[in-house]
Amino acid sequence: MATVDLSDAEVVDAHTHPYRLDDLLAKPSEGFDTRMMFLGESFTSSSQMHEELWPVADALTDSTLFGIVLRRWLAAHLGCDPTREAVTASRDAALRQDPVAYSKGLLDAAGVVAILSDEGYPQPPIPADEFASSLGVTVHRVARLEPWILQHRDGSFDGLLTGVVEAATEAAGDPNCVAYKSIVAYRTGLDVGDPSSVDAQAAFDRWRGDGWRETREHAKPVRDFLIRRALEVAKAHDRPFHFHCGGGDPDINLPYAGPTAMFPFLVSVQDQPIVLVHSGYPWIRDSAYIASVLPHVYLELSELIPWAWGQVEWALEMLVGTVPSAKLLYGSDEAGEPEAFWASALLARAALQRVLQGFVDRDYVAVDDAEQLGRLVLADACRRLHGIGGS
Ligand SMILES: [Zn+2]
Numbered sequence: 001m002a003t004v005d006l007s008d009a010e011v012v013d014a015h016t017h018p019y020r021l022d023d024l025l026a027k028p029s030e031g032f033d034t035r036m037m038f039l040g041e042s043f044t045s046s047s048q049m050h051e052e053l054w055p056v057a058d059a060l061t062d063s064t065l066f067g068i069v070l071r072r073w074l075a076a077h078l079g080c081d082p083t084r085e086a087v088t089a090s091r092d093a094a095l096r097q098d099p100v101a102y103s104k105g106l107l108d109a110a111g112v113v114a115i116l117s118d119e120g121y122p123q124p125p126i127p128a129d130e131f132a133s134s135l136g137v138t139v140h141r142v143a144r145l146e147p148w149i150l151q152h153r154d155g156s157f158d159g160l161l162t163g164v165v166e167a168a169t170e171a172a173g174d175p176n177c178v179a180y181k182s183i184v185a186y187r188t189g190l191d192v193g194d195p196s197s198v199d200a201q202a203a204f205d206r207w208r209g210d211g212w213r214e215t216r217e218h219a220k221p222v223r224d225f226l227i228r229r230a231l232e233v234a235k236a237h238d239r240p241f242h243f244h245c246g247g248g249d250p251d252i253n254l255p256y257a258g259p260t261a262m263f264p265f266l267v268s269v270q271d272q273p274i275v276l277v278h279s280g281y282p283w284i285r286d287s288a289y290i291a292s293v294l295p296h297v298y299l300e301l302s303e304l305i306p307w308a309w310g311q312v313e314w315a316l317e318m319l320v321g322t323v324p325s326a327k328l329l330y331g332s333d334e335a336g337e338p339e340a341f342w343a344s345a346l347l348a349r350a351a352l353q354r355v356l357q358g359f360v361d362r363d364y365v366a367v368d369d370a371e372q373l374g375r376l377v378l379a380d381a382c383r384r385l386h387g388i389g390g391s
Contacts, residue, residue: 002367004357004374011345012379012388013115015242015277015302015331017122018131018139021099024336029092033067033084034058036337038307045121045335046249066309070343077109077342091339103338104136110345113137113379114388118181118242120144121335128176135338140178140388142242143171145230146187149223153212157204160222161197161229168230172237178386180234181242181277182227188220189256190245192227192265200225214253235272240385245276246283246303259287270294273385275329278303284315288322298385299323301377302333306344316355316377325376326384345378352377 027035031054034040039057043049061067062084075082080090094102107113117139119125125147132139145164152163171177184190195203203221210218234241245259255261259280266274279299280287291297304315319328332344356370365373383389 002360004353004360004367004370006349006353006356006371006374006378009111009349009371009375010379011110011112011330011349012382013112013332013334013341013345014275014300014329014382015333016115016117016341017333017335018117018119018126018128019122019134019336020126020130021134024099024134024338025096027336029088029095031058032088032091032337032339033070034061036070036340036343037061037064037067038303039064041335042249046251048250066306066343069309069347070339073343073346074339077106095338100134100136103134103341106338106342107135107137110342111349112341112345114140115334115341116140116142116178116331116382116386118142118144120147120181120183123147138388140386141171141174141176142179142181143168143174143177145180145182145227146184149226153204153208157201157222160204161226164226165229165233168233169237172233172239177239178388179240179242179275180230181244182230183244184223184227185244185246185253185257186248186251187214187253188216188223189253190243190258190262190265191256192262193221193224194228194268195221195225197225231269231272238387240273240275240298242275242277242300244278245287246278246281248278248303258283259290263290266290266294266297270296272296273298275300275385277331278333279319281308284319288319291323291327298327298329298381300329300331301348302331302344305330305332305348306340309347312347312351313355316351317358320352320355320373320377321359325373326381328377329382329385330378349378 071087072082074087078090080086117128117131128139128141148164148167152160200221203218207218273296275298276287277300281303291299330348332340334340352374356374359365360370
């Protein structure tokens with residue numbers, strides 16, 4: 001039987017968050033695994049979590065599939081016993097001996113050659129070139145809309161509009177800035193309308209009067225208006241626009257965070273490339289439908305990978321079986337722990353290989369076709385969309 005082999009396929013990670021080496025080293029290695037779980041990550045990124053619940057989350061890592069795999073695989077990578085204590089101690093020693101070499105070793109072991117770095121989290125932004133020097137691989141910048149709104153909204157509505165458009169245009173002048181991103185799913189929702197400037201200006205005055213609360217009555221028309229203007233800049237400068245789509249940490253505006261809420265907006269901007277970051281997870285079937293009917297809608301696979309670890313194979317079978325693979329972008333959503341790049345990429349490569357082997361075994365595709373689809377998902381779809389080298 002012909003065998004699908006993706007072992008030498010390069011990986012480009014389409015969604016990550018930068019960190020500073022000092023910040024990485026300032027954190028204790030104790031709990032690094034819990035910080036990588038969906039449960040633990042929320043304690044860092046969300047303002048809604050009750051800090052006293054950390055020990056509850058930490059105690060659950062031992063019975064979390066991803067937590068167990070991480071401990072076992074990292075023990076093999078580090079050459080230590082597969083106990084939580086031994087892995088934590090070995091990781092700490094390797095990291096502190098040479099943090100850049102440790103991270104680069106993980107990326108190399110997983111075949112990750114380049115990443116896209118979302119500058120919106122953490123704040124203030126960490127430059128892509130600084131993150132690149134912390135990792136030893138190419139880092140491309142994804143510019144975030146929402147901090148620009150925060151930066152420019154204290155003056156007039158015209159000042160806000162000018163400030164945002166200028167910031168977006170300036171980002172386009174950076175050749176390493178390969179995309180924009182919005183997290184309006186965390187603010188007023190993905191059902192982005194198309195308000196007039198008169199309506200947006202009136203809403204701006206009400207929003208200010210309301211103390212900048214994130215309401216759909218006052219904040220939403222302003223945010224929606226600015227998203228439309230930022231999309232115009234992205235289109236003029238030939239950059240894709242990424243939207244967080246799907247669940248997230250508990251700060252998310254969940255009723256308006258899914259692909260279904262976003263669909264009319266996506267139809268209205270169908271002439272330019274839009275990436276649904278997280279593929280709308282957990283509503284990935286809805287996203288698969290949307291990406292199979294709108295030519296310029298792309299799906300990025302993080303959150304599903306690695307946090308829904310046990311769902312990844314059926315999800316990849318469904319996604320690769322439904323959506324053109326030239327529109328499926330591997331991503332890890334790494335956010336502060338270098339092992340996340342590695343574990344996610346290892347999972348994606350192995351799961352894709354098994355899923356694609358299934359398509360070969362059923363005589364849907366030849367081995368060459370399967371391997372081409374796998375390479376698209378792992379790297380080439382992201383490269384083509386963002387105009388970055390390597391394929
Ligand atoms: Zn993210």
